[in-house]
Amino acid sequence: MKPIGMKVDGNIISELSDKIPTHIVALNELIKNAYDAFATEVIITLDTINKKLVIKDNGLGMDDRGIKKLFHISNSDKKFGKLIRNKESKLKRYTQGSKGLGFLSVFKFGANVIWVTNKNKKKITFSVNKDELISLKNLATYRVETKEEISTEIGTTITIDLYQDDNDDLEKYFSQDKNIKKLVNAFYDDQFKIVLKTNHGQYENESHANFVDIDKEDQLFYITYSSEKSKIEFFYKGGKYDEIKYDINTNDYKLDIELIAYSFKSGGTKKVSQLYYREHDDALIPLIYVNNNLFHNYTLFDPSIFRKKRSGNVLPQLIGHIKIISSHPLMEFNSDRTNFVQNKLTSNIKEKLKELNQKIQEDGSFFRNKIKEKFGNVETGAAYPYDINKSTSTNGKERNLLPQPAQITLRQKLKRITIPSGQINLLKEITFACNSSGEQIDLVQDIQIEIDGEKATKFILQSQDSPCEKSIKYIYNDSITGKVVENLKLIFELPEAMITANSKKSLFNLPLTKDYSIKIPYVSKLIVQLEKIYKQKGEYNETIACALRSIFELCSDYLKNKDPNIFPISLTINELESRVKYIIEFIALNNKLKTELSKTIAIDYKSFNKLLDKEEFLNMVKKAHLGAHKSMLYLSDSEINDIAKKAGLFAVLSDALLYNVSDNIISECKKPEPLNSKGK
Structure with a gap:
């Protein structure tokens, strides 16, 4: 009998792509590919009118070898979590891909997909139709035709014709601000820009460091933990209040935690960015990043888990970032990346994060009660130590609470708007503003606005019907710390x-x-x-x-x-x-x-x-x-x-x-x- 060869039916493509549980997981896979290609920007364009999804990056692109690897399904020579340095850009990044699923992710959205990729001054264009693949009795017979031409362009562009149902689902999903923010902030890396363009507007990632400026007047503590330093540090009103030793006793992973604890007064959580809203109930929660990629898990560090205790013994109102760094082979996730696969490593991470959560809440509530006993009440204000000379003793008895510089925080520094535009209320671009005492500023009375260098008499910018740029300057003169200025650039551009x-x-x-x-x-x-x-x-x-x-x-x-x-x-x-x-x-x-x-x-x-x-x-x-x-x-x-x-x-x-x-x-x-x- 002759040797029998193996065949793979085309239905495997449908079965494997269907196993990618959600559109967000699939989108994240495509963003990770751009990240691993050392792109500094990826632009996701969702055009639900014409049912198109386009993912464009300025990364290294693919040559013939890279394209062959793309079509080698479930095969990858990448090692997850390995720190790699790109010689040309000098960028260092933790490798994200390791499963070889980038090719399958595109078929989560539609059947017809076109790739245009540039590398070594050569542009390669090719397309694949999912329906053609799944109709085959043997995938090995499928051939992808490529078109090559000389090019000075960079990066890769993927264009997907959306199925109607997926088109509608994406339209609905990205109608919510919290979902938009979680997508564009999917990476904890200020050298990687994520842009989402929809028929309703353009959105970009924020600097993660800016989270310490959110709702300063209600801040109680700024809290940090580093497994390398093995200590938890608490800061109150910008001064260091106390520190506690805590060692996780392992070299298999590193933990870095940065939090803001709140004690809300009027208005509650409304002033906090929806980036930190939990999906199912909008409760505040810190974000978890594994090797700098957002991990959609809301149980590993749940601030509300200890709510059954007396409220005086917990700090449930927490936002911030928990960074887990590891290249260990046991760092594995379930299919929708909402939890770990249970093993010795991941069980240890879960245990340590639960202990840290409890330790931070118990010690933080103890410090809060001590402050209340000493001063009669718990004053809140900017907790982050902007002034490096500001300090307190570890028992909290000495506090040099110098005035903080006044602050104006904008929704974003650069905003693109298609023309013809509507009228724009410039004050709505401010997300937070306070004086040197940490008190909120009256935006109408106290903020001065300049448009292209000229003082504006109104806060409304009239509609624009031709391409142009407008430089907006927000000015506040604080009686103690002086002038603070923030700049916003508005770019009005033609649609396509x-x-x-x-x-x-x-x-x-x-x-x-x-x-x-x-x-x-x-x-x-x-x-x-x-x-x-x-x-x-x-x-x-x-x-x-x-x-x-x-x-x-x-x-x-x-x-x-x-x-x-x-x-x-x-x-x-x-x-x-x-x-x-x-x-x-x-x-x-x-x-x-x-x-x-x-x-x-x-x-x-x-x-x-x-x-x-x-x-x-x-x-x-x-x-x-x-x-x-x-x-x-x-x-x-x-x-x-x-x-x-x-x-x-x-x-x-x-x-x-x-x-x-x-x-x-x-x-x-x-x-x-x-x-x-x-x-x-």
Whole structure:
């Protein structure tokens, strides 16, 4: 009998990807890949209108060998927790991946996935369809076609076509601020920026060190523990109050803990960032990071676990960070990364964290009671030791409580906003502000705002409808510690929209083989808005009829004004019909240009030629003109769809001429016969 070879059915792909329990675990796997590639930034774009998820990083990228490793499922030469230094960037990072599941994670969201990766001045593009994989009787027969070209770009971009259910689930999940914050703060590393872009806005990670500035007026203690120093330290009102020896007696892992304990007055926990809200009940809780990656566990260090005791003997209101560092092979997690796999190492970590939690709460409540006995009450205020010369004795009898510098804390230092924007209340960008006594500042009365160097008389920034940057300066003059200034940069930028191909529900349904992203100012926004209202069962067809002409107008006008190689400066064309006719003739006259455009917009050359019927375009422009003036009075629903298809195609052609075809090709093109102002 001949030796029998092994086969792996394609269904294994579905089974393995389905075992990834949640979208957040899958997203975290993709972010970890970027982290391991020594990226300094990863941008996650969730476009639920067009059902797209894009993960883009500026890391090391993949070459042929790296791509082969990607497709070697459940195989990895990485060692989890190993500290690696990148020679070029000098960055040091703890390795995150070790299971070889990066490839499977993408299929948690959708079937069709495209990778574009850059390394060693070479760009490699390839795609995989999950449905094709699972239909195979033997995965070994599947071949991935790659396209290579010279490139100076860096990093890797993954584009996923979302399933409808996953699209809806992600939209719902990221409608909650606490979920957004946990994703963008998934790594405890200030040299790694995580950005989430949704149809509702852009979000970025915060500096973890800033947590000591949250709600200063209600702070009781700043608490630290280091297993290397083997001691717990308590700070009260910025001075060191006491320290306690505590040794975990192991070299298998390291612990670093940094906490703020609160004693809330009015307002409760509302002033605390939702980053520190527990998922199921919004109770405050410290975050746990294992080798700098967020561990979604809320039981290892639960401040409320001792609530059954008398309230005077616990400190249940804690936030902060617990960092576990280990490269031990027994550091293992369950599938959804919400708990450890039980073994000797993880059991020891659980035991020590529970002991530390209890020790910190018991000693902290004891110190709080001593302060209350001595001074009659427990005053709260900024607990972090900003002034290194400030100190107390270990028995808390001597306190040099010097005034703290006044503080203004902003939601973020850089904010990107798509145009046209709404009005912006600049005071809402402040998350916390206090004077040198730790008292909250009256924002309206005490904060002075400057916009681009000029004093603002109002706190409302008017809406912006063109790309620009605004420098906002927040100023507070403290009577004791002097002026404090915080700066915010607002960047107003154009959005990008997708014209979706092959969708029966799409207004701009085009005969292309892949989606096309429009960049022409305002056209992209207009297309997105028209697509949205088109799905409302014909309720807004009158609005659509009035707006379609604008797409022809904006595209042709932008081409005319921005590209003299297409429209010679000496040529004046004012009427819309004449401009559209000229552009179509310009394309139809040049075979090399047509070849380039057909490749760019993903349509075969023969079909592309058939689309360049100038009379059809002119007919649709005239109908669009009728719609702009008479709405639906003389147009049917089917005519609206026909106009939209031609307007969408014209937008794609115009955009490709402007942004995706080289100037050299356009400059070599023949020009149509000159037209006068009437287009004759």
